[in-house]
Amino acid sequence: MNRESIGVIICSCSGRNLGKQEIDSITQRLSFAESGIRNMIIETALCGEDTLKSLRNEVEKKGISSLIIAGCGAARISGVTEKIADALSFAPSSILGVPLFYSEGAESEKNKLGINEARVDKAVRGISRGMNVLTSQEPLEIEEIPVVQRALVIGGGAAGIYTADALNRFGHETVLVEKKDSLSDYGIDEKKLKDLEGVIIHTGSSLVSLEGSKGNFSACVKTPGGLEEYQAGAVVIASGAPVPADPKKYLQNRFGSSSAVPLFSLATAYSGLPRIPSLRRIGILLDLDRDEGRASTQMALHAAQEIQKPNAAEVFLFLRDARVGSLHLEELYDAVRDMGVTIVKYSGEAKISSLETGLQVTVQDDGLGVLTDYTCDLLGISPFGCAAEEDDPLSEITGVHLDDYGQFQDNNIQLMPVETNIPGIFTAGGGRGEVYSPKVKQEALAAAGEVHFLLKNKTLHLERSEAQVDPDKCILCLTCIRCCPHGAMHVNREDGVAECSTAACQRCGICAGECPAKAISLPVWTDEIVLNQL
Amino acid sequence: MEKKIALYCCENSAYKAAACLTGPELQKGIEIIKLPCTGKMEINLILKTLEQGYAGVLVAGCPIDNCKYIRGSSRAEKRIEKTRELLKAAGIPEQRVRMEFLSSVDSHKLAGAIKEMKQELEGVMS
Numbered sequence: 001m002n003r004e005s006i007g008v009i010i011c012s013c014s015g016r017n018l019g020k021q022e023i024d025s026i027t028q029r030l031s032f033a034e035s036g037i038r039n040m041i042i043e044t045a046l047c048g049e050d051t052l053k054s055l056r057n058e059v060e061k062k063g064i065s066s067l068i069i070a071g072c073g074a075a076r077i078s079g080v081t082e083k084i085a086d087a088l089s090f091a092p093s094s095i096l097g098v099p100l101f102y103s104e105g106a107e108s109e110k111n112k113l114g115i116n117e118a119r120v121d122k123a124v125r126g127i128s129r130g131m132n133v134l135t136s137q138e139p140l141e142i143e144e145i146p147v148v149q150r151a152l153v154i155g156g157g158a159a160g161i162y163t164a165d166a167l168n169r170f171g172h173e174t175v176l177v178e179k180k181d182s183l184s185d186y187g188i189d190e191k192k193l194k195d196l197e198g199v200i201i202h203t204g205s206s207l208v209s210l211e212g213s214k215g216n217f218s219a220c221v222k223t224p225g226g227l228e229e230y231q232a233g234a235v236v237i238a239s240g241a242p243v244p245a246d247p248k249k250y251l252q253n254r255f256g257s258s259s260a261v262p263l264f265s266l267a268t269a270y271s272g273l274p275r276i277p278s279l280r281r282i283g284i285l286l287d288l289d290r291d292e293g294r295a296s297t298q299m300a301l302h303a304a305q306e307i308q309k310p311n312a313a314e315v316f317l318f319l320r321d322a323r324v325g326s327l328h329l330e331e332l333y334d335a336v337r338d339m340g341v342t343i344v345k346y347s348g349e350a351k352i353s354s355l356e357t358g359l360q361v362t363v364q365d366d367g368l369g370v371l372t373d374y375t376c377d378l379l380g381i382s383p384f385g386c387a388a389e390e391d392d393p394l395s396e397i398t399g400v401h402l403d404d405y406g407q408f409q410d411n412n413i414q415l416m417p418v419e420t421n422i423p424g425i426f427t428a429g430g431g432r433g434e435v436y437s438p439k440v441k442q443e444a445l446a447a448a449g450e451v452h453f454l455l456k457n458k459t460l461h462l463e464r465s466e467a468q469v470d471p472d473k474c475i476l477c478l479t480c481i482r483c484c485p486h487g488a489m490h491v492n493r494e495d496g497v498a499e500c501s502t503a504a505c506q507r508c509g510i511c512a513g514e515c516p517a518k519a520i521s522l523p524v525w526t527d528e529i530v531l532n533q534l
Numbered sequence: 535m536e537k538k539i540a541l542y543c544c545e546n547s548a549y550k551a552a553a554c555l556t557g558p559e560l561q562k563g564i565e566i567i568k569l570p571c572t573g574k575m576e577i578n579l580i581l582k583t584l585e586q587g588y589a590g591v592l593v594a595g596c597p598i599d600n601c602k603y604i605r606g607s608s609r610a611e612k613r614i615e616k617t618r619e620l621l622k623a624a625g626i627p628e629q630r631v632r633m634e635f636l637s638s639v640d641s642h643k644l645a646g647a648i649k650e651m652k653q654e655l656e657g658v659m660s
Contacts (some may be wrong), residue, residue, distance in 0.1 A: 160612030
């Protein structure tokens with residue numbers, strides 16, 4: 001890389017940065033040293049819009065092709081470099097942020113005359129290191145990846161329909177794949193189906209394989225008429241909640257009694273019970289295998305209300321925590337409690353044993369602090385609380401991780417709700433666990449928005465900074481393919497080596513760290529660059 | 535001169551925490567190195583660092599469940615464990631390599647870990 005085209009920007013912003021004399025001292029030392037720096041720009045408030053404008057002019061005038069930005073603390077510098085890279089349309093690897101840690105220089109000290117040698121030293125060292133890094137690496141190629149202008153939505157339930165509808169309105173070609181034979185099985189009315197005009201709908205179909213990465217997936221869909229191949233730029237998984245396929249049978253088998261029924265058929269089962277002079281004891285149990293949310297709570301409260309109303313039964317509601325975080329649910333909860341439903345908050349696991357007639361629920365009562373038994377003639381159990389019998393096959397086909405409960409959701413705070421571990425694949429609705437019904441539409445819109453954000457660019461301009469596999473060293477042990485969390489590694493069948501996808505790679509370097517043959521390296525994070533920081 | 539500790543930080547969490555380390559006694563004797571993710575931390579990088587004369591290597595990454603790259607921290611943990619085994623087998627005090635999990639606001643945890651490591655190293659290196 002041409003050394004003369006590297007520019008250095010030092011931010012003299014009024015935040016926590018250097019005093020004027022210190023900046024003078026740094027520029028002096030850098031220009032005296034054999035650093036080869038020709039372009040030095042001192043700026044105030046780098047993050048401001050006005051500054052960016054003047055910066056763009058200056059960079060163009062001087063013909064600068066890569067930049068070192070010294071300023072801010074470590075927490076902010078990456079945001080600032082990203083912003084500047086965006087404004088100047090620089091490739092990410094040609095801009096390097098050098099954070100200046102000034103914690104030892106208190107703000108009050110900054111305005112004092114005089115120079116803090118330690119701080120100046122650190123800044124000069126940081127900038128020189130940055131120069132080393134930039135000069136030691138070749139400029140990376142930019143790859144243009146065309147984005148296939150089509151979205152694939154898997155699942156035709158509420159979430160899938162809303163997503164497809166939104167994508168249709170955004171003007172993207174959309175393919176909807178649904179397992180069931182008709183969308184009307186979900187209670188979708190004619191009007192809604194009419195809205196979906198333009199969406200390619202395959203009912204009675206399922207996804208067989210999905211390959212490729214963000215912007216360019218190729219999917220194989222099994223339809224009643226045979227296999228269909230589709231290219232798609234993004235995929236939305238909107239499959240159903242991971243609940244037992246036949247909850248009634250599942251509960252009967254699990255507890256060995258027909259007194260355990262799924263919550264949604266509790267009212268029917270209750271009305272079928274023969275009348276007896278004494279009160280019936282009816283239980284409703286939530287949070288059996290996993291914690292549930294507002295949708296289950298709402299369903300349970302409604303069921304309790306319905307059975308309790310004629311005052312012919314004694315209703316117990318067992319839950320680990322009442323999730324009533326919405327105005328309407330809060331009111332419903334109060335109403336149900338006032339009606340006389342006994343609400344038992346328990347901790348730990350609920351034990352259910354079958355009796356001659358009915359069931360016995362043993363829970364650690366939170367309020368009383370003792371282990372308590374409750375006998376119930378009938379127990380309604382929310383199917384959303386039951387663990388899925390088997391993993392959703394979509395997980396294996398798409399490579400999207402499932403959590404401990406079989407839900408399409410990594411237990412990770414860094415992922416937004418509709419994001420998955422694989423870039424370009426999003427998820428909405430029941431597949432990510434039980435969702436409160438008013439939230440389904442929001443979630444679907446969020447997923448559609450993400451897809452729109454991806455598809456609106458006709459091409460992705462990506463730097464070839466993804467993990468590089470040395471074909472001479474690769475022994476195809478498949479370690480990288482197993483450990484890549486983003487599904488970016490795959491086998492190049494022609495050459496018989498592993499290969500990394502530019503679009504899917506997130507440049508984390510896990511594969512480089514794991515590769516037993518040391519065949520993988522990250523161009524912007526080579527061992528040399530890392531050790532250079534020492 | 536006192537031997538230093540090389541502090542390898544994930545840029546998403548620990549690097550930000552390291553930026554907030556205050557006080558000369560904490561900043562003295564450590565060298566902060568940025569990594570894209572602790573998942574990039576290779577065994578040979580640790581060994582090379584020790585070879586260069588550093589007293590210890592402290593690898594600091596995101597909490598296991600909250601790694602930006604999902605599995606980076608858990609992968610790194612295994613590798614650090616392996617490195618400690620290797621060092622032990624070679625007769626080098628295993629306390630020279632250590633891993634910490636913290637988020638970007640946990641600079642107090644990082645400070646604690648550095649202090650503790652310095653003390654441990656004083657014990658085994660003398």
